[in-house]
Amino acid sequence: MATRSQHRLNESTISRSELANGATLLVYPNPSSPSVAISGYHAAGSILETRDTAGLASLTADALNRGTPSRSFLEFSEALDDVGASLGFHADTEHAAFGGRALAEDLEILLTLATDNLANATFPDVEVTHLRDQTLAGIAYAEDNPAAMANRRFRELLYSDENPNGWPAEGYQQTVSRLEPHNLRDFHARTYSPSNLVVAVVGAVEPARVFDLATATIGTWPSSPYPRWFRSEEWRQALTSAEASAPTSESLCRREHVPMPGKTQTEFVLGWLGFRRSDPEYYAAVVANYILGQMGLGGRIGTNVRDTQGLAYHATSSLDASLTTQPWTLRAGINPANLDRAIEASLDEALRLAETPPESEELNLTKQALIGSLPLRLERNEGIAGVLLTMERYSLGLNYLDEYPDRIRHVSAAAVSGATARIMSDPGYTLVTAGPEFEDPSG
Amino acid sequence: MDDVREHSLDNGLTVVTRELHATPIATFFVWYRVGARNEPAGLSGASHWVEHMMFKRTERLAPGDVGRMIEGVGGTFNAFTYEDATAYHATLPTDHLELALEIEADRMVNAVFAPDDVESERSVIISEREGNEASPVFLLMEAVEAAAFTTHPYGHGVIGSKADLRSMSRDDLYGHYQRYYGPNNAVVVAVGDFNTEHLHEQVAQHFGQLKPVILPAPLDTHEPVQEAGRRVEVRHPGPFPILMMCHHIPERDHPDHAALLVLNSLLSGPPSGPFGGGSVLKTSRLYQRFVASGLAASAGADAGSNIDPTLHRILVVLKPDGSPETIEATVEDEIQKLHDEPPQPEELTRVIRQTRAKRAIMLESVTAQAVQLGMLEMVGRWQLANTLPEELAAVTPAQVQHVARTYFQPASRVTGWFFPDNNTGAT
Incomplete structure (x- = not known):
């Protein structure tokens, strides 16, 4: 059987255009199933809030569909559910985002509803109050989850108090409970604008038809009365500010335990500040992270902690990177009696990779895994739309996927160890454990 | 999916395939007809543990090899165990599909179960x-299932009790493997970019020489009819109270099952797959009654689809100031509405549209298609993938009312509550 091309996603097949109001539209036709996915993002993440208002960007995004002058929340839900479509909104640190899926024939419904929500949300008092209560319940549930609490406290310790990367996008009980509908309206008016919007549409659709539909929906959202540079600049300044407030290593190990009575297992997150997406060593770090904590059932860490020592069900490493510097972490869920052994084994593996470049067999296998899995990641419309947005968000260019294999292939064994050593050789790591009290390890 | 083909080998292996060339990938599953329902007392969790052991050692493979081999060519892999079956799968770039056949044929008969590996696992x-x-819902579910099934193995959960996990021996596990792992107790499902005839040849080459096993007599899975409602409470540290109200419902092959799926769609939303699940729709009855009204933090439902009679579950998570009595009475009132009035025809029309859209989105993925075909084959026959949409479309409002009145009765109810107990730290 002949080898097929890995993908067809490049500048010759992706349509990129800008609508008159400044919104960016990316379209990729994929006729393999009768469905369509839309995804988009806005420069309206929690980076634009303060610690006192933590959760504002997230609650604003969540509440976009709770009412507009032309639709109640129920009418919005009925319009979607009548055709089996879905459309949801959320926000992370840097962006507010949305995603929807439907039969291709119902694309117009998706775009119409998304535009109405983004442009005309009114944040009705009753609906916002209900949603705020649900959000508070969600936060309370996260506070009952050792893995979530270990991660939350880890980020708080890793970043300074002023850095939005250090607080959860969904906020805290005490900050979310103070948010009122008018706070959401103000945030929406200040940050949501078509000039900040990027939308990707993927599915059984013709690009010209999508452009016409988008012009008739998203394109009708008037541009902000503020000049475009103003909004972009505010967001960019927030990014710069977040970077400036990211602490440099003090080479001091910070360790903290979050006691969670009644839990049997302890979760740990151990990590360092890692990379921005634009860092020259990013691809070396991707390869290193795959070797360290991803390949198979958790890479070298999984082999050591899970397969060899039988200490944990999950033991991995995790590499985040975005427009701002994100953490590189080692994680596992462990019986408290085995906690120190698992931490030590994970750190040993990190330092081993930092000190000794991987053998060519392991390195090549990892590269084949990262390159060869591209078709799997591009199987679903939703996955393709996500890749299109990643290209736009990080200015990677429409030929990014054509270039990706070479970017991975060119990573040397020395570069893998170099990227690992740059971050993980620093003794100033941050370690947070969450679970039973140390004094009562049996739970 | 009218183009699905079925084929079988002389040793009893069933092969279900769907050839698709939209994307240069293919998925390969092996499903075994063994799960929690095949575990006698003392061996709860054995099927799931055997699944773990399949990633350890065979005569050819060492621990970690499966992951390295599959991911080394750009594939993904995993396995899962549930009440009725165990499945292993790999999704790979087309040119490497045969690798999955080699691995699965090998571990169907050659797993070693080395004592050290058993202890480590x-x-x-x-x-x-x-x-x-760590999850209150897990603790509640385990308690409710134990209360609902007094003799059937569905009562002990897939992962097994901690006592059994501590006491089970290597020979217990190996015996379980030898009893149930063989071509005549397995179904291959492959979907994707391959030539069907060529794949059949490869399957015959890798699996054709394997000998069938002598399957044990089925366990006595008869569950006595529940004569009166049961209640169970879990008190444990946690955030809020949670209600899980269950009713006994019949098995997947029962004529009432389609109407129960439609009923569940009205309560919560259409299933995302053949076994329920899926997100709760904002227009669903439970969301509107509990969440949109501000009465509870979340509410949803799920109708089990199993080989044997199973449970329908309604789950309501309370808000901090929620009244358990009010919530339970409101759920009972929603059930009473189903008894009193058949749903409006427009509601059923919406369910059918939703199911059609969910199905189209599901078809984007070869892996999701193989999951659907395999799961349906495990509880009956894969052909349900084609007939289920028609079955659902044929359900009438009167049938929905009928199944509500038949199965959603206080006597067949198991009511479970999780209550936070943040003082003692004890279960």
Whole structure:
């Protein structure tokens, strides 16, 4: 059987255009199933809030569909559910985002509803109050989850108090409970604008038809009365500010335990500040992270902690990177009696990779895994739309996927160890454990 | 999916395939007809543990090899165990599909179960269970299932009790493997970019020489009819009270099952797959009654689809100031509405549209298609993938009312409550 091309996603097949109001539209036709996915993002993440208002960007995004002058929340839900479509909104640190899926024939419904929500949300008092209560319940549930609490406290310790990367996008009980509908309206008016919007549409659709539909929906959202540079600049300044407030290593190990009575297992997150997406060593770090904590059932860490020592069900490493510097972490869920052994084994593996470049067999296998899995990641419309947005968000260019294999292939064994050593050789790591009290390890 | 083909080998292996060339990938599953329902007392969790052991050692493979081989060519892999079956799968770039056949044929008969590997995996599985114990819903579900099934193995949960996980021996596990792993107790499902005739040849080459096993007599899975409602409470540290109200419902092959799926769609939303699940729709009855009204933090429902009679579950998570009495009475009132009035025809029309859209989105993925075909084959026949949409479309409002009145009765109810107990730290 002949080898097929890995993908067809490049500048010759992706349509990129800008609508008159400044919104960016990316379209990729994929006729393999009768469905369509839309995804988009806005420069309206929690980076634009303060610690006192933590959760504002997230609650604003969540509440976009709770009412507009032309639709109640129920009418919005009925319009979607009548055709089996879905459309949801959320926000992370840097962006507010949305995603929807439907039969291709119902694309117009998706775009119409998304535009109405983004442009005309009114944040009705009753609906916002209900949603705020649900959000508070969600936060309370996260506070009952050792893995979530270990991660939350880890980020708080890793970043300074002023850095939005250090607080959860969904906020805290005490900050979310103070948010009122008018706070959401103000945030929406200040940050949501078509000039900040990027939308990707993927599915059984013709690009010209999508452009016409988008012009008739998203394109009708008037541009902000503020000049475009103003909004972009505010967001960019927030990014710069977040970077400036990211602490440099003090080479001091910070360790903290979050006691969670009644839990049997302890979760740990151990990590360092890692990379921005634009860092020259990013691809070396991707390869290193795959070797360290991803390949198979958790890479070298999984082999050591899970397969060899039988200490944990999950033991991995995790590499985040975005427009701002994100953490590189080692994680596992462990019986408290085995906690120190698992931490030590994970750190040993990190330092081993930092000190000794991987053998060519392991390195090549990892590269084949990262390159060869591209078709799997591009199987679903939703996955393709996500890749299109990643290209736009990080200015990677429409030929990014054509270039990706070479970017991975060119990573040397020395570069893998170099990227690992740059971050993980620093003794100033941050370690947070969450679970039973140390004094009562049996739970 | 009218183009699905079925084929079988002389040793009893069933092969279900769907050839698709939209994307240069293919998925390969092996499903075994063994799960929690095949576990006698003392061996709860054995099927799931055997699944873990399949990633350890065979005569050819060492621990970690499966992951390295599959991912080394750009593929993904995993396995899962549930009440009725165990499945292993790999999704790969087309040119490497045969690798999955080699691995699965090997471990169908050659897994070693080295004592050291068994001991190492014992603590891994106990760790998996202890991770699950962090969830109040897991604790509540386990207690409710134990109360609902007094004799059927569905009462002991897939992961097994900690006592059994501590006491089960290597020979217990190996015996379970030898009893149930063989071509005549397995179904291959492959979907994707391959030539069907060529794949059949490859399957025959890799699996054709394997000898069928003598399957044990089925366990006595008869569950006595529940004569009166049961209640169970779990008190444990946690955030808020949670209600899980269950009713006994019949097996997947029962004529009432389609109407129960439609009923569940009205309560919560259409299933995302053949076994329910899926997100709760904002227009669903439970969301509107509990969440949109501000009465509860979340509410949803799920109708089980199993080989044997199973449970329908309604789950309501309370808000901090929620009244358990009010919530339970309101759920009962929603059930009473189903008894009193058949749904409007427009509601059923919406369910059918939703199911059609969910199906189209599901078809984007070869892996999701193989999951659907395999799961349906495990509880009956894969052809349900084609007939289920028609079955659902044929359900009438009167049938929905009928199944509500038949199965959603106080006597067949198991009411479970999780109550936070943040003082003692004890279960």
